[in-house]
Amino acid sequence: VSDDTLNLLKGTLDVLVLKALVWGPRHGYAVARWLEEVTDGAFQIEEGALYHGLHRLERRGWLASEWGVSDANRRAKYYTLTPAGRQQLVAQTATWTRYAEAVFAALRTA
């Protein structure tokens, strides 16, 4: 897999993680589960990479984290989308949609 693909995929993961948090705070496991559900496991990412992405996004200020208590009454680290993260999500979603549509259109004609 070339570096480009990796970067692409990294971008993918970021936007997916942002999307996962759009409805409210979630802990990493919930994000992972959500990702499995919505993508139907289309690309199963190592969950460690997912967590790494969460931390990375937090470092960039797109997420905020806080320790809370999970449904199972356990301490869990909840991530929240920051306004900057929300903007980022909107922007990346637009980019991704354009990108995917373009790729799709190209492949369809071919």
Add this chain to the structure above:
Amino acid sequence: VSDARRPGLPDGVRRAFRLASGRPRVEAEVDAEVAFHLEMRAAELVARGWTTDAARAEAVRRFGDPHQWSMAMSAVDRERAAEQRRAEWLDDLRQDLRYGLRSLRRAPLFSLLAVVTLALGIGANAAVFGVVKSVLLDALPYADADRVVRVYSRWRDGTNDRGPFSAGMVQDLRERNRSFERLAAYEGIPRDAVFSGGDAPRAVRVAWTEPELFRTLGVAAARGRVLRADDAGADTAWNVVVTHAAWRQLLGGDPAAVGRRVPVNGIPRTVVGVLPAGFVGPVGEVDFYFPRSLRGDLRDPVRARSRQFLGLVGRLRPGVTQDAGRRDLAAIGAAAAREHPGTDAAFEVAPVPIRDALVGDTRTPLLVLLASAGLVLAITCANLAGALLSRTLTRRRSSRCARRSAPAGDGSCGSSSPRARCWPSPAGGPGVLLAAAGLGAVRGLARTALPPYADLALDPGALLVTGALAVAAGVAFGLAPALSVGRANVQGTLRDEGRGASEGRRARHLRGVLVAGQMALCVTLLAGAGLLARSLLAMAAAPLGFAPDRVLAAAVQLPPGRPYNDAAARVRFMDRLEARLRALPGVTAVAATGEIPTRTLNRNGFTVEGAPPAPTDAPNSALYETVTDDYFRALGIALRAGRTFGPQDRPDGPPVVIVSEGLARRHWPGGNAVGGRLRFGADAPWMEVVGVVADVANDPTRLRPSRRRTCPSVRRRGTARSSCCAPGGTRRRWPARSGGRWPRRTRGCRSTTRRRCGRSSPRGWPGGGCRCCSWADSARWRCSSPRWGCTPCSPRWPPRASESSASGSPWAPPGARSPGWCCGRAGCGWRPGWRRARWVWCWSRGSCAGCSTACSRSTRWRSASPSPRCWRVPPSRCWFRYAGRRASTRSRRCGKGRGPVRVVPRPHPVAGPGPAAPLRLAVTGTDTGVGKTLVTGALVAALRARGLTTRAMKPVETGVAGPDAAGAHADTDAARLHRAAGGESGGAGTLADVCPVTYAEPLAPMVAAERAGRPVDWGAIEAARGRLDAGAGAFVVEGAGGLLVPLGRDPDGGAVIDLATLARRWALDLVVVAADRLGVLNHALLTVREAERRGLRVRAVVLNAVRPAPADAAEVTNLGALRALLPGVPVVPFAFVAPERRDDLAHLAERGAPLAALLGA
């Protein structure tokens, strides 16, 4: 919240610097997060039937390498924390600066005091350090200066530690030593000369030196060359070098100066080189260096030993220590003393490192000065800390009284700390100015006292020190008050206030320490200053022996050669000069002398007529000078006996001499020297003592007059020289103390020294001790200031204790959550991700700003506002600032090697089940009436036939008319399943378990439920599932209709639940039953796609033949088409089962066997 704390720091320090107290360590957080994930995932898998171990392993496998990922996450978090700290620090700094400036404005006097005090301290330090650095630390202008030593003769009688050598001694040292690469001698005293190369003759100073000097020092010429050995060959100096200063001043900086011929003392000499600008010679500042050879001096063996006028420098061989050099020279000196006891026995040879020689006696005073400046700064800091503390406490108290009812939290920010940090900044500037001014002053005052190479500029080093001092000062005196403030607590405050006592013990203790430290430093400094003043006084009071007031001195240098080449001509000149000077108005006396007192250097041995010869190891010797008649009158030297010189004392008259009182007392009985005779040298003429004058101090810093105290005598022209001197002047005594003891203590003070701190004090003073003067604030303090009596101290000091321990918030709202984030109350406005308020208005530290709700003690919150006025702030002022920062501009780590994201081959959502993993299936159809129940029954029967404990379930069934008499629905799907699973007797549970919920109307269950007015009882369904599922080897759930047929709504009336939801919730894999007829492709694909979209795993598609034989082309091709369209899903054909055989369990089991085998049972 984790209690992980950084070890080693006391809480006070932590608070004072606002260090995070409970910030969990990054690694611990990451580990906890990963552990949570793994456990959740494992729990999920266990719920889906995995064994614990397998689930755990699977969770780890899906996570990747937990250790590696944890490291990566920790790295990110650490970077984030670092960025955050940086940002917070900058933020703090900005706030501190602003706050400090506001504080400065608010209390201008106090601020001025602080700034001025600090500036004094800092400036003094920087100036002194500048001097110390340039004198003691900077490199000397010599190559390998460590190896250069100056060699002195140290006189055993203590009169001279830095004496010169004779030429013979120099030769001995040069020839016999083994430690020195080279030794170079030079005339210890520069000669005066006349330079006549310019417009007017100018007096210049010339050093005569062996050419070796420059190589010994390791100095190269800036232009031309230094002197060479052959320059010294001729009988006079033809080739000379000029110093940089002289080159600039005398030669006008002529670039072609090398080779130029300049007349010095009337003889044209060739300048062969210009010395570099920084060069400092061993004889001080001179203009020319003339080459000189010792050959002439060595010709006469007697004079070679007796004339001591040569200075000596040496360069040690590489690797030879100073010590070895010293021993070597000392041995030579001792040998010389044995060989020439008459001349060389009185001194020893003492080499001194060149820096010590240059720095001389200034080293100790400089260090003392530096220490004093440091003490001043320390006192400054302590003083300001004390002032700051009391000020802080005062303000705290007043504000607390004002805000008693206001809600607030307690936190960890000392409001004094930012101010303290602020002071150095304004104080630094004046400090630098002061330092520059101080250096200027030192340059002016102490130029002569400091070594000539010292370049007293305020260099970057000194400025750096100033800056460091400023910062250190800020920390030093900001720390203590901040500690005290930060430590105070609510209870303490309340308690103290309630009792009317004044301050907490800690604050008292701190102030005690501050005061004690200040006092100690003050005492030290004052003692030092007192001693210094005393020495100065003693020096000033010590009789110099002459009156320097209103005496002007001027140097006169007569050029050699015509017209002054004979003594008579010089005498005539001096006479004329004296006469004309004397004629000036206001001049009362004029005299000429070789050197004015305190600089007399000539010394000679002498013999007193009639006295026994002096022992050879301590010959009589005295300083002498040649003077003119009016000398004693001009300098105000008192005549004790006899007369001073007069017109009768001339070269043609008998030689006469005037001696000092001390010398007269030593050598003549009763000091009656007048009439006695002495002579210099064995064959010199006897000179009659005509007068005795007062002792003259040659070195005013020596309190005890020594023998070298000279009172010159002599007549003009130096034929008659006289000596004087004497030890044993008055030894000054420190005046006895009046009364001989210390003043008595004031009555009453002592009795109170041990009183406990002021509880019983009638005035309510906080402190402890003396009720008379209210001075002490602790029992350890004694009243020791009797002089001031027992009048009450100022009420402002010491500050009341209730002002001390504050911080607490009596108005902290009940239930404010302690550590953590913001209160989160309505109106607080805090959200995760918001960080600190820009201005937190309610100033009780740590509380949330606008809403006045305590935000607990999170270190991120702190107060910025000190004013008691702002205690009530409308919520709208609660300004929060969003913490989001720009993305880091640093390049991100990109996929070199292994990137942070890996795509792994897709495993099955539920990966290969372990051997014990039960088979858990949901069977759905693409439509109703596709043979779902038939296939399910066959599957169940087949599974049972394979020996599995199989349970079947149909959660909801519609179109069930109602239980018949036997309580069972004979012809329902549920009944068929029940039978297929073995019936109640076969362990398949009751029929009610198999189908807990039924509706009569044949509709979709949700619709039927709504129409029946009876919601689906999910509790019953879950209970039944629990009963059936427990311990089953296979658990098969048949849906109603298709995958998305709505079964019902959530108990809370929310989401629609269909079979896909149940399958997800119960972790069931899917078997899709499709009817083999036209349209199946669409239906099957729809179902499978939707199932997969919902995260279900489709284990198989069963293509159920609805006819015994294919009726059309579709039924022939469906199987192949489906298999092509669904490459990842097995498609299983299920042949037609005749209606009459649909209850034949054996047949069904046989038909279902391939499917069961496929499903891995």
